[in-house]
Amino acid sequence: MNNLLNKLLSELADEIDITETQENTIVKAYKKVGDWLNESSQLSKYKVHVFTQGSIQYGTAIKPIDENDYDIDLVCELTENTSHMQPREIKQVVGNSLKANSTYSKMLDDEGRRCWTLIYSDELNFHMDILPCIQYNERLVLNEKAMCYYGTAPVSYQKLAVLATDKVDNKYDYITTNPKGFAQWFKERINVNKPQVKTDSIENPPTYPRKTILQKAIQLLKRHRDVYFLDKDDSDKPISMIITTLLAKCHSGQNSIVSLLEDALDKIPQLIGHGKEKYEILNPTMPSENFADKWNEKESKAIAFFNWLKQLNKDIAWLNTLTTYTALSAGLKKLFAQKPVDRLMTRYASELQQEAEAASALSEETPPPSVNTLNILPYHKKAPWSMPKGYRICIKGEISTDNGQTYRRFCSEELIPKGACLRFTPINTRKDDAKYFWQITNTGEEARAARQLRGEEFEDSNGPSNARIEHSVYTGKHYVQCFFVRGKQCLAQSEPFVVYIGQ
Template sequence: MSANFGIGYGYNVAIEKLADELAVPQNRFDQAERRYKDLGEFLHRDESSVRKFDPEVYIQGSFALGTPIKPASTDEDYDLDIVVAFNALTKKHISQADLRSLLRDELRAYRQARGIQNPVGESRRCCTLVYADGAQFHMDVLPALPNEGNMRMVLASFRADESLADGAIAITDNEEIETYHIITDDWPGSNPRGFATWFKSRQLEQLNERRRAYLNERGNVTASVEDVPAFRVRTPLQSAIMILKRHRDEWFAEQDDPDLKVISVILTTLSSHAYDGEARVSDAIAKILKDMHLKIENRQGIHWIANPTDPSENFADRWETHPERGDAFFEWLDAARNHFGAVQGFSDANTVFNELARDLGDQVITAARSRLSTHAGPRAASVAPAAAAGAASPGLVFGDEPRRPTEPKGFG
């Protein structure tokens, strides 16, 4: 499906080049894959203190979804999110604190064995490995236990699809003061594998189309499309999320409080709900910005963005105690609608780049402009025969719809 939002030819070309420029090079995905697999092999070595607990290491977050973006500068790292699930342990055997300690000790041994100079760090839920200066990688490692049984009960109570529990895990949280140090069934939960499955389902037609093209390009006619990881191809939804992430980063960099920045799981979840199979990145952005707010519910006065794999989890839970974060989300959404809506009807790509430089950053715009001239030639920046002349008005994407309801219930 491809919506018609009155998008100009030059705007479409510019958006495609922006997506190309923001995309993480495949060698970085390969590097990430090597690193988490290397950690998995290390945890299963003969001398490992956790080998008997059957540790399973896998990737989560933006690298798993295929939505990471290049760091804006060499001072920033690629953030690689890893799960270490101890499949032969249960919550009856160990506390959160002791599980974290088990993993931390092994990561310290891994750091020494691999010559990593920086010490193992810790955050609320993870241990962190920071690689050498210049590597631009740090690895957030999440200790976890299987939790599918508990999650099935939760889903049953909501009359939801219990198959969503497949891959559910219990995780550690050192801010859970009352339960962190004791053996209890009360652990925080997560399901990154389930989320990745849901994310694929929101774009399956476009994803499989690109997987087939990937296999055909390599002359592999026997492999299944399911054998191609999501990060090996790039769909319109993935590209749209990447561009909106960069816009978010630039917009919030101008705000006084960095804690106001919309977290990626909210941006990704709402974008995926709004996406409707658009085949062009420009159409996907227009549809997402138009409908992004529709999956923000109001539950007894509380903004609620449900985890698609766990309806009891609210991704916007911090908005209740920090209402300024919710306000900042809607302010950013208004800004994104204005910025992209104001140029979407332009028929000259260079004019689009000029207008978006202030919103996406000069560096990425300069690089995208270079891609335009290098790979497409000067004709790509000019008006296509069928393209409409003239610029779009700021409200073109959204027609006469109000950009923001005046009452909270309007977000339901």
């Protein structure tokens, strides 16, 4: 078992978690909204019950990649005098109550399909989705799709189902869901003791003084998903409820994050059913609700999920091969974004420094394998300067598949596609008045046929921050090396960065 990887993943989950200050701000805002809805004269006869749902309720909330615009999900349940209410009436009475507040009326977004949304200021950086609903009442359900059945779900879940409103093409209907039942099931999966039954009309979100392996694994998968879909169709991104449900089903007391993820990656394909619909990921507390229902409307969502799962499997296996702070720092940045990893690795500055010094000393004695490969290529020209010992420049590789509009990091030896724009930036602690040169050496039959093996020239930087811009054109392994030169003296050089281009 890779103990270092497990330790860093656990601590990384803490870094992408919302902070205590952010959580306190969210709870304060949520309670204010709950107080207003409870005190509203328009809702007084319905006895309102307000509670959280989603990641805040489960303890799996994460910061967005840009660390802005958090999402809070509330449920506003009308518990009395609702036996004859229609979905439009329920939606509007909650919306009108929010509009009657001079503050919330200015924050209220246009009516959503199922929720009312309050958009908070830029300083607070979050928005609040409020779902109006009533207790499930079969007599009010006219749409067969909204009819509730429980299968083998325990009775304790059944009485918690609600009817929420759904507006499509200006037509209102009911949908059935069970946010409180799911929250209860999830707490049982993470072995958190059931809280005492609350009688308050506003429930505080549960607190988790110490996050469990399951909660942290869900947070990490949500972040990996967000990074993976940065350069893909965001509308195909798997919803968090699917990740939460599947991972919770796979949790069986594993003692580490990596072991839970490895078990889950084996089991998840078998947990996706094919019953009445092609794809089924059913709510365990109410099997009439299919979290994968949109996959059956848009096949690309299912394809995107399985592609992401395949990449996740490769990434976890790759991380398991990394055994140093330096290698894991680079790997985690690639998969989970740079900001939280940078914060995490400040705790290990001394370990990183020791590894860097050891690597530098070793490199002076033993050149990396890629150097030996280049030296036997007859068209690869030897550097014309007086050369230093060791390799003290790092190359940051970035790839863009949208003509340079957005870039993501990629690593040496990582397989990348043809047709991409590549940017290589030198990372060098030396600030001498010197110049960067780049040597590009290609291999393979495609480059040979096009007479583009290169390797004979030392070229200038052609991008920002002394970067070199290239394109992935020829299949095979190619090499990028950087030299920091003043006069006839090379002050520092990089190891060759291996660019591995697939078909």
